[in-house]
Amino acid sequence: MATKFFKNFPDIQYTLDSGRVINIKDFFRKSKVDQSAVNSVIEYEYFELQEGDRPDVVATNLYGDSDLHWTFFLVNDWNNYYEWWKDNRSFDQYIKTNYGGKFLTAHQKSDIVSATGKFLLGESVSCLRDSVLHKGTITSVEPQWSRIGIESGDFRQDDVITGNISGHTMTIKNSINQTDGTAYYYDVNGNKSNTFVNGMYEKTIYDSEWEKNEKNRSIKIIKPQYIRRVVSEFGKVMSSWAT
Numbered sequence: 001m002a003t004k005f006f007k008n009f010p011d012i013q014y015t016l017d018s019g020r021v022i023n024i025k026d027f028f029r030k031s032k033v034d035q036s037a038v039n040s041v042i043e044y045e046y047f048e049l050q051e052g053d054r055p056d057v058v059a060t061n062l063y064g065d066s067d068l069h070w071t072f073f074l075v076n077d078w079n080n081y082y083e084w085w086k087d088n089r090s091f092d093q094y095i096k097t098n099y100g101g102k103f104l105t106a107h108q109k110s111d112i113v114s115a116t117g118k119f120l121l122g123e124s125v126s127c128l129r130d131s132v133l134h135k136g137t138i139t140s141v142e143p144q145w146s147r148i149g150i151e152s153g154d155f156r157q158d159d160v161i162t163g164n165i166s167g168h169t170m171t172i173k174n175s176i177n178q179t180d181g182t183a184y185y186y187d188v189n190g191n192k193s194n195t196f197v198n199g200m201y202e203k204t205i206y207d208s209e210w211e212k213n214e215k216n217r218s219i220k221i222i223k224p225q226y227i228r229r230v231v232s233e234f235g236k237v238m239s240s241w242a243t
Contacts (some may be wrong), residue, residue, distance in 0.1 A: 056069045103177075134159070185200040
């Protein structure tokens with residue numbers, strides 16, 4: 001099944017949902033370049049993923065061989081393994097890991113970045129309120145949205161925060177969960193913008209991430225009756241690199 005040809009791919013590390021790190025082959029490095037070489041013999045259909053459908057599980061159910069999970073990444077327009085559809089538990093963990101903090105919104109963009117100073121990624125910010133020092137760490141600086149992302153820290157509207165390295169300060173307009181932050185604005189025609197105009201609607205980060213994930217739920221697969229032929233053809237392509 002062309003396994004011997006995989007030595008031509010470099011290894012990369014992939015973190016499972018459990019936190020365990022495994023080594024896998026980086027199929028994206030070369031398969032995208034040579035996909036056209038096997039397109040002539042590939043016949044596709046679509047498969048909708050369900051809870052618990054890992055790549056190896058789906059490959060076993062479809063082809064009787066868990067090692068053939070690499071074919072999903074050959075025929076779908078993905079850049080890495082993390083674009084595989086996440087079930088509810090995995091999606092919730094993804095959101096918690098990537099958007100578990102707060103956004104502190106400024107009154108204007110220049111409060112975030114200006115000609116005289118700016119907040120720095122990774123620096124801590126603090127404010128004194130009711131004789132208590134509140135501190136947090138900047139995880140993102142987004143002047144286009146007049147906001148900074150913060151990990152930890154109890155910050156509130158009208159607090160004045162100061163960066164410990166930059167010395168930059170701003171008065172907080174509001175503090176919200178990052179998942180409730182704006183990802184973009186859109187209209188009924190599907191046009192997107194970072195700036196609100198009449199007739200557009202807000203798409204939150206949570207809703208945007210949910211929609212992107214759901215788009216990956218229906219995947220393109222090679223029809224089982226053609227899998228051996230495609231793998232054989234792919235093996236020829238890989239063999240040509242080795243000579």
